[in-house]
Amino acid sequence: MISRENPARIAEIVGHVPVTGPSGVDAAVRRADAERRDWSALPVSARADILRERGETLAARQEELATLLARESGKPLADCRGEIGFALAYLRWVCDHAPRVLASSEVDDEAGRLVVSREPYGVVGCVTPWNAPVILALLKLAPALVAGNTVVLKPSPLAPLAVGEVAAALPVVFAVHGGAETGRALAGHPLVRKVAFTGGDVAGREIAANAGAMLTPSVMELGGNDPAVFLPDFSLTTADYERLVMASFATSGQVCMAAKRLYVPRGRAAEFAEAYVAAAERVLVTGDPLTPGVSMGPVVSAAAADRIRALVVASADRGGTAVPLGRVAPGHDPDAGYFVTPVLVTDLDDAAPLVAEEQFGPAVPLLVYDTEEEVLARANAGELGLGASVWSPDEERAFALAGRLEAGFVFVNTHNRTGMSLRAPFGGVKRSGYGREYGEEGLLEYVQTKVVHAPAAFRPGGQGMAPGAYPGTG
Ligand code: NAD
Numbered sequence: 150m151i152s153r154e155n156p157a158r159i160a161e162i163v164g165h166v167p168v169t170g171p172s173g174v175d176a177a178v179r180r181a182d183a184e185r186r187d188w189s190a191l192p193v194s195a196r197a198d199i200l201r202e203r204g205e206t207l208a209a210r211q212e213e214l215a216t217l218l219a220r221e222s223g224k225p226l227a228d229c230r231g232e233i234g235f236a237l238a239y240l241r242w243v244c245d246h247a248p249r250v251l252a253s254s255e256v257d258d259e260a261g262r263l264v265v266s267r268e269p270y271g272v273v274g275c276v277t278p279w280n281a282p283v284i285l286a287l288l289k290l291a292p293a294l295v296a297g298n299t300v301v302l303k304p305s306p307l308a309p310l311a312v313g314e315v316a317a318a319l320p321v322v323f324a325v326h327g328g329a330e331t332g333r334a335l336a337g338h339p340l341v342r343k344v345a346f347t348g349g350d351v352a353g354r355e356i357a358a359n360a361g362a363m364l365t366p367s368v369m370e371l372g373g374n375d376p377a378v379f380l381p382d383f384s385l386t387t388a389d390y391e392r393l394v395m396a397s398f399a400t401s402g403q404v405c406m407a408a409k410r411l412y413v414p415r416g417r418a419a420e421f422a423e424a425y426v427a428a429a430e431r432v433l434v435t436g437d438p439l440t441p442g443v444s445m446g447p448v449v450s451a452a453a454a455d456r457i458r459a460l461v462v463a464s465a466d467r468g469g470t471a472v473p474l475g476r477v478a479p480g481h482d483p484d485a486g487y488f489v490t491p492v493l494v495t496d497l498d499d500a501a502p503l504v505a506e507e508q509f510g511p512a513v514p515l516l517v518y519d520t521e522e523e524v525l526a527r528a529n530a531g532e533l534g535l536g537a538s539v540w541s542p543d544e545e546r547a548f549a550l551a552g553r554l555e556a557g558f559v560f561v562n563t564h565n566r567t568g569m570s571l572r573a574p575f576g577g578v579k580r581s582g583y584g585r586e587y588g589e590e591g592l593l594e595y596v597q598t599k600v601v602h603a604p605a606a607f608r609p610g611g612q613g614m615a616p617g618a619y620p621g622t623g
Contacts (some may be wrong), residue, residue: 150165150166150167150168151165151166151167151168151306151309151326151327152164152165153165153166153221153306153307153308153309153310155220155221155223155486156222156223156446156447156448156449156450156486156487157220157223157437157438157439157446157447157485157486157487157488158437158485158486159485159486159487161220163217163220163221163310164217164221164310166306166309166310166313166326167326168326168327168331169303169325169326169327169331170327170330170331170334171330171331171334173325174301174303174325174331174334174335174338175334175338177301177323177324177325178272178274178301178323178335178338178340178341179340180323181272181299181300181301181321181323181340182271182272182299182340184299184321185269185271185272185297185298185299185321188294188297188298188299188320188321189268189269189297189298191297193247193248193251193252193295193296193297194248196247196294196295196297197243197244197245197247197248197295198244199320200240200243200244200291200294200295200319200320201240201241201244203318203319203320204237204240204241204244206318207233207237207315207318208234208237210314211230211233211234211237212230214229214233214283214311214314214315215229215230215232215233215311216229216439217310217311217314218232218233218282218283218308218310218311219438219439219446220438220439221307221308221309221310221311222279222280222282222307222308222438222449223401223438223446223447223448223449223486223487224400224401224438224446225438225443225444225445225446226438226439227444228399228400228438229311229438231566232281232283232284233283233311235284235566236283236284236286236287236315237287238571239284239287239288239291239571239587240287240291242571242572243291243292243295243592244291244295246589246592247292247295247296247592250589250592250593251267251295251296251592251596252267253265253266253267259605260604260605261602261603261604261605261606261608262602262603262608263600263601263602263603264600264601264602265598265599265600266598266599266600266601267296267593267596267597267598267599268297268596268597268598268599269293269296269297269298269595269596270298270342270343270366270595270596270597271298271299271340271342271343272298272299272300272301272340272341272342272343273289273293273298273299273300273301273341273342273343273344273345273595274300274301274303274335274336274338274341274343274344274345275289275290275293275300275301275302275303275344275345275346276303276332276335276336276344276345276346276347276348276352276356277289277302277303277304277305277312277346277347277348278305278347278348278349279304279305279306279307279308279449280308280400280403280404280405280449281400281404282304282305282308282309282311282312283311283312283315285347285370286302286304286312286315286316287315288347288586288587288591289302289345289347289368289586290302290316290319290322292591292592292594292595293343293345293595294319294320294321294322295592296592296595296596298342298343298595299321299322299323300321300322300323301322301323301324301325301335301341302316302322302323302324302325303324303325303326303327303331303332303335304316304324304326305348306326306327306328307449307450308449309326313326329352329355332352332356333355333356333359336356336359336360336365336367337359337360337362337363338363339363341360341363341365342365342366343365343366343367343368343594343595344356344357344360344365344366344367344368345367345368345584345594346367346368346369346370347370347371347405348370348371349371349372350371350372350580353369353371353582356369357369367584368576368582368583368584368585368586368594369582369583369584370405370575370576370577370582370584370586371405371533371535371577371580371581371582372405372507372509372533372535372581373405373406373407373409373507373533373534373535373536373577373581374409374410374505374506374507374531374533374535375406375407375408375409375410375535375536375537375538375556375564376409376410376411376412376527376528376537376538376554377393377396377408377410377411377412377537377538377540377564378412378524378525378528378537378538378539378540378550378554379411379412379413379414379417379421379540379541380414380521380539380540380541380543380546380547380550381414381416381417381521382541382542382543382546383413383414383417383540383541383542384542385424385540387424387427387428387431389540389562390424390425390427390428391428391431391432392563392567393408393425393428393564394425394428394429394432394433394474395432395433395444395565396408396538396563396564396565396566396567397409397411397511397513397565398429398433398444398445398474398475398491398511398513399444399445399565399566401445401446401447401448401489401491401510401511402457402491402508402509402510402511402512402513403448403449403453403509403510404565404566405535405536406535406536406558406564406565406566406575407564407565408513408538408564408565409507409508409513410504410513410514410516410528411513411514411515411516412516412517412518412524412527412528413515413516413517413518414517414518414519415517415518415519418495418515418517421515422472422493422495422515425493425515426472426474426493429474429475429491429493430474430475430476432444432475433445433474433475433476433491434475434476434477434478435475435476435477435478435481435483435488435490435491436477436478436481437478437481437485437486440478440481442478443478444475445475445491445511446486446488447486447487447488447489448487448488448489448510448511449487450487451487453487453509453510454487454488454489456510457489457508457509457510457511457512458489460502460503460506460508460510460512461492461494461503461512463501463502463503464494464497464501464502464503464512464514467497467498467501468496468497469494469495469496469497469501469503469514470494470495470496471492471493471494471512472492472493472494472495473490473491473492474490474491474492474493475491489510489511489512490511491511491512492511492512492513493513493514493515494512494513494514494515495514495515497514497516499516499527499530501514504516505531507533521550525550525553525554528554529553529554529555532579532580533577533579533580533581534555534556534557534577534578534579534580534581535556535557535558535576535577535581535582536556536557536558536559536560536564536565537551537554537556537558537559537560538559538560538561538562538563538564538568539551539554539559539560539561539562540561540562541562544561547561547562548561555578555579556577556578557575557576557577557578557581557585558573558575558576569587570587570588571587571588572587572588572589573587573588574586574587574588574589574590574591575587575588575591604620606620
């Protein structure tokens with residue numbers, strides 16, 4: 150049994166889920182496999198109608214689910230409402246667009262009759278993280294299900310409860326629970342035909358290897374170390390600075406596409422830091438996730454808190470200066486949970502671990518640069534390439550630099566969730582993963598192309614072809 154504590158009040162157990170061992174995973178995959186033919190036999194529009202209706206049922210439970218998510222994840226309640234609302238909006242988007250995107254095409258002409266259809270894989274195995282458990286699961290479940298797949302979902306043991314409720318409300322989804330062992334059994338199961346993973350690179354490599362051993366295709370959404378590049382002409386309003394602060398500190402910095410390295414022109418660094426600290430004072434309020442007005446809760450676990458504090462200590466050892474940010478909510482007790490003081494760290498070099506690694510926590514380095522070529526090279530250094538941002542009032546200049554950044558998604562004049570779009574494919578380059586979520590590409594991840602072809606030469610009245618001839622060569 151997994152007992153999940155509230156990371157903001159560690160003495161409080163929010164709920165329990167049973168651990169699914171390898172035999173339980175096998176049973177879940179076999180049940181999903183037994184359902185796949187009936188489910189895939191429905192037309193796309195019929196599956197979309199069923200999913201849309203289930204989405205409406207979940208929408209009516211938004212407040213209950215958001216509260217549960219806040220208590221198990223430590224994310225502020227407003228964030229949890231937003232995540233669930235966005236996840237259900239994505240489900241609706243999928244239902245609206247799938248009939249067109251997944252439609253078969255047919256041509257019947259002098260060359261023959263050719264039908265190209267989009268077929269489901271069968272059972273999709275999904276392994277998801279805790280930091281945005283509902284949206285990151287629905288980004289897989291919604292397109293997989295509408296396309297006619299059935300799903301076995303393994304959420305993170307650090308936030309299995311709200312997403313468990315969502316999974317239970319959807320058709321042909323089977324949830325299994327546990328940690329790496331449960332995930333391994335799922336990714337390597339011979340009846341799983343596609344694996345979808347979001348999480349860190351350590352688990353990602355092992356899951357991809359296990360899937361690869363079965364020749365099971367996978368989609369991998371991994372970590373990032375997003376640079377935010379402020380061009381010399383940057384011009385930020387107070388609202389821009391406030392948005393930028395939350396682009397780094399929402400979910401206590403534990404977001405794959407958070408702004409994780411801030412690159413500012415040397416001559417404007419002091420002005421930037423002053424306005425940034427002032428903005429944080431206005432919008433960054435640490436406290437219990439259920440307290441109104443709180444915008445940052447704890448981090449997810451004691452291990453995460455220790456890791457992030459160690460990164461800040463290591464930064465000080467390298468000459469960095471940590472500036473505490475924001476305020477604490479009235480009456481807040483930082484010892485009640487896994488709270489970490491948010492900091493902006495200045496005076497670091499790019500080799501410092503806080504800069505070179507994904508920090509995944511509330512500590513952000515402010516780095517200075519001298520030339521555009523230099524900042525481009527520094528932004529592109531490293532193995533990760535998930536998101537990035539460019540900030541400038543000159544949109545042409547921003548788009549030109551964006552085109553040269555090694556990232557799967559470059560935001561212009563914003564960063565993180567405010568820059569997302571349901572229609573825009575999201576995913577990484579380099580070691581940040583492969584495959585895409587959102588948009589039409591996110592739907593097409595869950596189908597494979599099938600062709601039925603009657604060449605004109607062999608249709609009734611056709612002219613035939615010499616044995617072994619290549620078509621179209623006379
Ligand atoms: P994690 O990799 O520790 O865990 C993710 C999931 O994998 C969990 O369900 C976990 O139980 C499971 N797992 C762990 N080891 C496994 C193994 N060996 N075999 C099978 N399953 C295994 O990640 P996390 O701490 O939950 O999430 C943080 C990471 O996720 C960060 O690196 C973050 O950047 C990344 N992330 C990426 C995206 C994206 O869209 N690219 C989105 C959110 C988070």
